Amino acid sequence: MSAVDQKEKGAAGFTRRALLGTAGAGLLVGAGAGAAGAVAYDRPSDGQAGRAGQGGALGAGRVPFRGEHQAGILDPQQTRVQLAAFDLADGAGRDGLRALLQRWTKAVDRLTAGEPAEEFDNQVALDAGPCSLTVTVGFGAALFDKAGLADRRPAALEPLPAFTGDALDPARGDGDLFVQIGADDALVAVHALRTLQKLAAGTAAPRWQAAGFARTPGATARPMTGRNLMGQIDGTNNPKPGEDGFAGKVFCAAGGDQPAWLAGGSYLVFRRIRMLLDHWEELPVERQERVIGRRKADGSPLSAPAGSGEGTAVDLSAQGQDGALAIPSDAHVRVAAPAGNGGAAMLRRGFSYHDGLLPDGSPDAGLLFLAFQADPRKGFTPVQRKLSRGDGLSRFLRHEASGLYAVPPGVPAGGYLGQQLLEG
Numbered sequence: 173m174s175a176v177d178q179k180e181k182g183a184a185g186f187t188r189r190a191l192l193g194t195a196g197a198g199l200l201v202g203a204g205a206g207a208a209g210a211v212a213y214d215r216p217s218d219g220q221a222g223r224a225g226q227g228g229a230l231g232a233g234r235v236p237f238r239g240e241h242q243a244g245i246l247d248p249q250q251t252r253v254q255l256a257a258f259d260l261a262d263g264a265g266r267d268g269l270r271a272l273l274q275r276w277t278k279a280v281d282r283l284t285a286g287e288p289a290e291e292f293d294n295q296v297a298l299d300a301g302p303c304s305l306t307v308t309v310g311f312g313a314a315l316f317d318k319a320g321l322a323d324r325r326p327a328a329l330e331p332l333p334a335f336t337g338d339a340l341d342p343a344r345g346d347g348d349l350f351v352q353i354g355a356d357d358a359l360v361a362v363h364a365l366r367t368l369q370k371l372a373a374g375t376a377a378p379r380w381q382a383a384g385f386a387r388t389p390g391a392t393a394r395p396m397t398g399r400n401l402m403g404q405i406d407g408t409n410n411p412k413p414g415e416d417g418f419a420g421k422v423f424c425a426a427g428g429d430q431p432a433w434l435a436g437g438s439y440l441v442f443r444r445i446r447m448l449l450d451h452w453e454e455l456p457v458e459r460q461e462r463v464i465g466r467r468k469a470d471g472s473p474l475s476a477p478a479g480s481g482e483g484t485a486v487d488l489s490a491q492g493q494d495g496a497l498a499i500p501s502d503a504h505v506r507v508a509a510p511a512g513n514g515g516a517a518m519l520r521r522g523f524s525y526h527d528g529l530l531p532d533g534s535p536d537a538g539l540l541f542l543a544f545q546a547d548p549r550k551g552f553t554p555v556q557r558k559l560s561r562g563d564g565l566s567r568f569l570r571h572e573a574s575g576l577y578a579v580p581p582g583v584p585a586g587g588y589l590g591q592q593l594l595e596g
Contacts, residue, residue, distance in 0.1 A: 230356050230389075231301030237284040239582040240436055241423065244308035245519070245544050246413060250354035253384045253523045254365040255442070255540060257347025257575065258376035260318045269319045270594050272375045273309075277588040279367050280307045289367045297363040305360055307368070308352040309589050310440050310577025315348035324593060327429040328439060328547050329578050335560040337571065344444060344573035347379040352440075352542065356388075380573070382444065384523025384540040397471065397482060401524050401537055402452055402568075404464055405471035408482045411517050421551075422519045422544050430547075433592040436581030438544045441518070441552040444525075444573035447538040452568045463564045465503030473505065474498045488512075502564035513558060518543035518551045538569070548576060 235243050260269060279289045286302035288295075316325035351368060355361040361383075369378060387398040400406045411418055426435040452460065461467050465474055471482030475490035475498045488506055490498040499506050510517050521544065526537040545551035560566060580590050 228301075231286075231303045233304035233356060234286065234302045235284060235304050235306050237281055237307070237583065238585060238587075241438075241582045242308045242579060243284070243582075244306035244352050244354055245422070245438060245521075245579070247306055247354075248304070249386055249521055249523075250304050250306070250356045250361075251386050251388045252355055252358045252361045253386075253540065254351075254353040254361045254381065255384070255542075256351050256353075256365060256369075256381035257312070257345075257379040258349040258351075258372055259379050260315060260348045260376050261374065264318070264375050266319045266321065266594065268375045269315070269590075272372055273589040273591075273594070275371045276307075276309070276368055277583060279371060280364070280589075283307075283364050283367065294363065294366060296366070297357070297360045300357050300360050303355045303357040303360040305355040305364060306353070307364060308354075308440075308579065310350040310352075310579040311590070311593070312346055312348045312350060312575065312577055314346075318348060321593065324431055324433060326431055326434055326439075326578050328549055329576060330549075332441070332548070332553060332574060332576050333557070335556055335571065337560050337566055337569075338574075339570050339572055340574050341572055344380045344382075345442070345575045347575060349376055350440070350442070350575060350577045358383075382525060382540055384525045386523050400539060401447055401449060401526070402460070403468055404460075404466070405468075405482055407520065408466075408471055409486075410520050421517045421546055424546050433596040434578060434580065435592075437592075438546065438579045439548050439551075440575075440577045440579050441541070441543045441545070441548055442573075442575040442577070443539075443541040443571055445539045445541050446536065446570040446572050448568045448570065449535050449537060462500050462503060463568070465499040465505035474503075500564065502562055504559075504563055504565040507559055507563045508555060513555050514550075516551050516555050518545040518555075544579070 235247050237243055264272075282289055284302055284305045284307070286300070286305075288298070311329075313325060313329045313331065316322050316329075349372075351365070353361050353364045353368075355364070365381070372378075389395070397405050397407050411421055422438055424430050424434045424437050424439070426432045455463070457468055461474060465486070466472065466482070467474065467478060470479060472478060472480040472484055473486040475487035476484040486499065486505055486509065488497075488499060488509065488511070492498050506512070520542070522539050522541045524538070525540050526535065528536055530536050543552055580592055583589055583591075
């Protein structure tokens with residue numbers, strides 16, 4: 173943590189960088205219709221360049237690996253992400269899992285500091301600094317049986333239910349171990365993934381991986397919320413650190429059916445959501461806005477005057493001059509509104525992806541949806557169930573892969589990833 177961050181760290185325990193930067197991103201389950209998230213966060217000044225690694229101002233950004241919570245949850249969203257899942261090898265067991273997580277911890281400690289990994293360093297990122305690298309690890313439900321830890325599996329890690337319209341490919345979802353690798357440089361992120369893959373050899377095999385991107389800081393005249401591949405401003409109403417009840421929405425607390433080892437951790441829902449962009453782009457802008465419930469130009473809700481801005485409160489009771497609802501009954505912001513979902517909320521941190529063309533010539537593109545929450549049974553599941561049944565936006569989406577993971581708390585000094593589970 174920089175001296176500036178230490179100085180400006182608030183009573184709630186969040187740094188100024190986190191307070192400014194965690195605007196989330198995640199289309200489809202938030203009143204903000206988000207995907208790429210906000211980029212209104214600090215970057216190192218030229219005076220900081222070269223403090224870690226050989227990178228310039230952007231490359232010098234460093235996110236502490238150790239702390240109360242894992243990095244990559246509250247930290248400003250980076251411009252690149254590598255996602256991957258691994259399956260534990262037969263016979264690896266608890267000891268093999270422990271040894272792997274210890275190897276990963278040692279490597280990530282160095283990589284997030286902008287230093288070469290001691291093993292398997294391919295020098296791809298040799299000239300860069302840490303570039304705000306974060307590595308976040310989660311545990312899938314099947315891992316607990318394979319590692320002899322079935323009695324420690326959280327009750328909330330039950331399989332997600334089938335939702336209307338799902339077209340899931342099991343080969344591109346789930347997995348025993350999940351990693352989210354974020355960085356402001358694609359080579360830094362890929363290098364970290366390759367390092368983890370090599371360190372896992374013989375203990376855990378790759379199951380799937382995906383790459384995503386968000387808007388690069390400096391691409392706009394002023395810091396602003398990013399847009400998704402549908403062109404919509406994305407991430408408006410994401411929960412923010414410092415708000416009342418924020419921690420209770422995102423992080424687990426011991427008690428009830430939440431295990432003690434997960435206190436300070438979270439649950440992560442992953443969904444690969446393909447956007448039917450050819451069909452979407454055939455709609456006139458006015459019709460697109462009615463599907464979402466916000467204006468495309470500035471994100472202002474249809475219940476408010478044009479130009480009022482994305483921060484204007486949504487009024488779901490507002491009517492137009494014709495007496496009809498200003499925000500249609502099936503608009504995304506209405507169906508996803510926390511007020512209509514028992515207050516359910518998640519910290520969304522999604523990235524766009526574009527993987528070329530499908531055999532029919534349509535884009536294989538959309539959203540890598542990532543949402544952190546204290547309990548998916550009270551967050552993602554009820555909201556997505558409602559969206560799948562009544563959201564007008566669903567006609568332009570295909571949910572093609574899915575995963576649910578328990579994200580252990582942060583790594584203490586001298587400890588390793590998952591130590592609370594394995595030794596608690």
